[in-house]
Amino acid sequence: MTTVRKKTISKELAAQAVLDAFKKLNPVVMIKNPVMFIVEVGTFITLLLSFKPDLFVASGVSRGYNIAVCLILLFTVLFANFAEALAEGRGKAQADTLRRTKSDTMAKLVQKDGSLKQVSSTQLKKGDIVRVDTGEIIPTDGEIIEGLASIDESAITGESAPVIKEAGGDFSSVTGGTRVASDYIIVKVMTDPGESFLDRMIALVEGAKRQKTPNEIALTTLLAVLTLIFMIVIITMVPMAQYLGVQLDLATLIALLVCLIPTTIGGLLSAIGIAGMDRVTQYNVLAMSGKAVEAAGDIDTLILDKTGTITYGNRMAAEFIPVKGVTQKEVILSSLKASVKDETPEGRSIVELAGKLGESWAESEYRDAESIEFTAETRMSGLNLSNGVQVRKGAVDAVKKHVMAKGGSIPADLDEAAQRIAKAGGTPLAVSVNERIFGVIYLKDTVKPGLKERFAEMRSMGIKTIMCTGDNPLTAATIALEAGVDDFVAEAKPEDKIAVIRKEQQEGKLVAMTGDGTNDAPALAQADVGLAMNSGTMAAKEAANMIDLDSDPTKLLSVVSIGKQLLITRGALTTFSIANDIAKYFAIIPAMFILAMPQLQALNIMHLASPQSAILSALIFNAIIIPLLIPIAMKGVKYRAMSADRLLSRNVLIYGVGGVIVPFIGIKLIDLVLQGLHIV
Ligand SMILES: Nc1ncnc2c1ncn2[C@@H]1O[C@H](COP(=O)(O)OP(=O)(O)OP(=O)(O)O)[C@@H](O)[C@H]1O
Ligand SMILES: [K+]
Ligand SMILES: [Mg+2]
Numbered sequence: 001m002t003t004v005r006k007k008t009i010s011k012e013l014a015a016q017a018v019l020d021a022f023k024k025l026n027p028v029v030m031i032k033n034p035v036m037f038i039v040e041v042g043t044f045i046t047l048l049l050s051f052k053p054d055l056f057v058a059s060g061v062s063r064g065y066n067i068a069v070c071l072i073l074l075f076t077v078l079f080a081n082f083a084e085a086l087a088e089g090r091g092k093a094q095a096d097t098l099r100r101t102k103s104d105t106m107a108k109l110v111q112k113d114g115s116l117k118q119v120s121s122t123q124l125k126k127g128d129i130v131r132v133d134t135g136e137i138i139p140t141d142g143e144i145i146e147g148l149a150s151i152d153e154s155a156i157t158g159e160s161a162p163v164i165k166e167a168g169g170d171f172s173s174v175t176g177g178t179r180v181a182s183d184y185i186i187v188k189v190m191t192d193p194g195e196s197f198l199d200r201m202i203a204l205v206e207g208a209k210r211q212k213t214p215n216e217i218a219l220t221t222l223l224a225v226l227t228l229i230f231m232i233v234i235i236t237m238v239p240m241a242q243y244l245g246v247q248l249d250l251a252t253l254i255a256l257l258v259c260l261i262p263t264t265i266g267g268l269l270s271a272i273g274i275a276g277m278d279r280v281t282q283y284n285v286l287a288m289s290g291k292a293v294e295a296a297g298d299i300d301t302l303i304l305d306k307t308g309t310i311t312y313g314n315r316m317a318a319e320f321i322p323v324k325g326v327t328q329k330e331v332i333l334s335s336l337k338a339s340v341k342d343e344t345p346e347g348r349s350i351v352e353l354a355g356k357l358g359e360s361w362a363e364s365e366y367r368d369a370e371s372i373e374f375t376a377e378t379r380m381s382g383l384n385l386s387n388g389v390q391v392r393k394g395a396v397d398a399v400k401k402h403v404m405a406k407g408g409s410i411p412a413d414l415d416e417a418a419q420r421i422a423k424a425g426g427t428p429l430a431v432s433v434n435e436r437i438f439g440v441i442y443l444k445d446t447v448k449p450g451l452k453e454r455f456a457e458m459r460s461m462g463i464k465t466i467m468c469t470g471d472n473p474l475t476a477a478t479i480a481l482e483a484g485v486d487d488f489v490a491e492a493k494p495e496d497k498i499a500v501i502r503k504e505q506q507e508g509k510l511v512a513m514t515g516d517g518t519n520d521a522p523a524l525a526q527a528d529v530g531l532a533m534n535s536g537t538m539a540a541k542e543a544a545n546m547i548d549l550d551s552d553p554t555k556l557l558s559v560v561s562i563g564k565q566l567l568i569t570r571g572a573l574t575t576f577s578i579a580n581d582i583a584k585y586f587a588i589i590p591a592m593f594i595l596a597m598p599q600l601q602a603l604n605i606m607h608l609a610s611p612q613s614a615i616l617s618a619l620i621f622n623a624i625i626i627p628l629l630i631p632i633a634m635k636g637v638k639y640r641a642m643s644a645d646r647l648l649s650r651n652v653l654i655y656g657v658g659g660v661i662v663p664f665i666g667i668k669l670i671d672l673v674l675q676g677l678h679i680v
Helices: 011-023 034-051 063-101 197-206 214-243 250-260 263-282 290-296 306-310 328-339 345-356 396-405 414-423 451-460 473-483 494-506 518-526 538-543 555-593 598-603 611-635 644-676
Strands: 106-110 116-120 129-132 142-146 148-152 163-166 179-182 185-189 285-287 301-305 316-322 370-372 380-384 390-395 427-433 436-444 464-468 487-489 511-515 529-533 546-548
Touching: 011 063, 034 063, 034 214, 034 250, 034 263, 063 197, 063 250, 063 263, 063 611, 197 285, 214 250, 214 263, 214 290, 214 555, 250 555, 250 611, 263 285, 263 290, 263 555, 263 611, 285 290, 285 555, 290 529, 290 555, 301 306, 301 494, 306 464, 306 473, 306 511, 316 328, 316 345, 328 345, 328 380, 328 390, 328 427, 328 436, 345 436, 380 396, 390 396, 396 414, 396 427, 396 436, 414 427, 414 436, 414 473, 451 464, 451 473, 451 555, 464 473, 464 494, 473 487, 487 494, 494 511, 494 518, 511 518, 511 555, 518 529, 518 538, 529 538, 529 555, 555 611, 555 644, 611 644
Parallel strands: 301 464, 301 511, 464 487, 511 529, 529 546
Antiparallel strands: 106 116, 106 129, 129 185, 142 185, 148 163, 148 179, 285 546, 316 436, 370 380, 380 390, 390 427, 427 436
C-alpha cells in the first residue's frame, strides 16, 4: 500500500503545517470560522493597545500586559490553524504522489479507418477509442470493448497482484494511470479531460473540494450563536463592574471573551472532519464527501448485491443438464447458440465449456443472426437466427415466461434440475429454442471468505444486512445462509433494489448499499451511503459516494466505525470545550472582582496570585489546550462497538466532567509557574 496509506506525520509535514498556520491568518480565510475570527480580531485590537494602551479608552494596565494578551491570542489562532493545516497535510502529500502517476502518457487513438494515431492522453475525449498493449499505461478511464487483459492497478490501489479485466459484464472498467500487464485491450474513453478518476481522487485527498457537512454547518452555527451570547454577557458586565468600582480595561474584556467562547472546538472542528476523511482513505476507500462518512456512522441497514459483492462474481459454466427427451449434445448446442454473441463473462464461459466438451458452431451459420443482449431487466440473452428461430438462455422464471408466451409448455423435470443447482448456491440458466426448453446451464460462483464473522459484527452494532440479487430465490437463500446475511430479496430488477432502499428510508432508516454492476448504479445513488467496488463498472463507481479500491464489501464495517468515531470525536470535544468554558468562568470571575467585593473570597477557591494573573493563566490554558487535543482530533476518540446509550453516558462522564475539572487544575498550575517566574 504505497500511495494511499501513509500514517506517520513527518517532520516536513509538521514544518509545512507551521508555515500554513501563518498563511491561514488571512482574515478572508479566517472569517469562515467565526469563533477563531473573533480571536483574530481580539489579537489585532490588543496589538494596537500594545503600542498605545489608551487608544480607545483610558486604561490602567501596562503595555506589557497588553503585549502578553496579544501574543497569547495570536498563538491561540495559530494553534487552531496548525491543527487544520496538519490534518490537510497528509492529503496534500498523497495528492502529490498521485499527480506523478498522472503524468502525460501517449495514447494510440483508433481512427475511423481502423488505423492508429499517437495522441497525448490529455487530448482524449469521451467516446474516443484507444488501443493499449502490454506494458503500456492506460491513458484515461474507460470501458473495455474488446479483449481481456491483466491490469496492474498498484498505482491506485497499492495492490501488487494484477487483476483480470474484460469486455462485457461487471469487470470491464479500467482506470487511467494503471498498466496493462499482459495482452491488449480496446478501450472506449468514458471521461473528458480533467474529470477522470485520478483527477477526482487528487481533488479529494487534497481537500480542494471539501465542503462542510450539514452536521458541521449546524455545529458552526451553534458555536457562532454561543459566541454572540458571550459577547453580550461581556458587554453587559462593563456597567456592572463600574458600579462596583472595578475598572475592566479592554484587553481584559477581550481576554475574558476569548476564554468564554468555544475556542477549543472552534479551533479543532475542521481538523476532526479532515482527519476522518483521511482515515477512510487509509483503509483504501475513497469517500467523495464528508457527509457520506458521517452518514456511514449512523447506518441502520446495509443492502448488498450478490454476484461480485458477496461472491467473487466470476460465474462460470460448470455443467449442462438436459431435460427429459433432450440429449446432452442438444442442450450443449442450444446453450452454445444462445451464447456465441453474448460478450458477458457468463456467456463466454459457456462457449468455452461447450468447446471443451467438443462442440462448436460455424460462424457462417450465425453471421446474420440478431444478437439479443443480456439486460438486468429481461434477465435473458440469446440469438434470433435469420430463419426465424429464437434461441434464449436466462433466469429460469424469465425463460419460462418467454416460452409460455409462445404457447410452449414447461418440462416436468426442469424445476428439479434448477433446484439442485440453486441448492448448491449456483445460478441455473434455462435454455430454450423457440417455444421449447432444452435444459439448464449450471453457473458456479464462490462466496468470499470471512463474510459471516463480519456480518455478525455488524449485527452487534445494530446494522441489518439484506442481500438483493437478480438470481432465483433458492440460490439466493443458499448464498444468504452461507454468507450470514439477515435477509435477502431474490429476482430483483434494478428498480426493485431502489424500492427496497426507499422502503427502509421511509421507515426513517439510513441505508448503505454496496454493489458493482451497472444495474446497481441507481440503487447506489439512492442509498445514503453508496459503496462501489473498484472492480465494478464505471456507472456504479460514478453513482456511488464511496469507492472501495480493494473491492471488499465488508470494508463498509471499517467505514461505519470511522463514521461513528468521527461523530463521537466531534461530540466529545464539543462537550469538553463547552464544559471548559463554563469552568473558566467560575475560575476567573471571583479573582477579578475580589478587590471590590471581599465577600467573594469564599468563592475564590483557586487563590490565584492576582486578577491579572488569573486572566493570563486562563488565557494561556485556553491556548495550549488546542495543541494538546490535536492528537485526539486527528486519531479520533477511541471507539469500541457498544450501544449508543452507553457510549453517550461514557463520553459525557469523561469529556463533560473532565472538561469541568481540568481547567481548574491547569489554570492553577500555570498561575503557580507565572508566580515562580515572577511574571505576575
Ligand atoms: N449473460 C447472461 N445471459 C442470460 N442470463 C443471464 C446472464 N447473466 C446473468 N443472467 C441471469 O440474470 C440474472 C440477473 O443477473 P444480474 O447479474 O443482473 O444479477 P444482479 O441483479 O446483479 O444480482 P447479483 O449481482 O446479486 O447476482 C442472473 O441471476 C441470471 O439468472
Ligand atoms: K474558550
Ligand atoms: Mg451484479
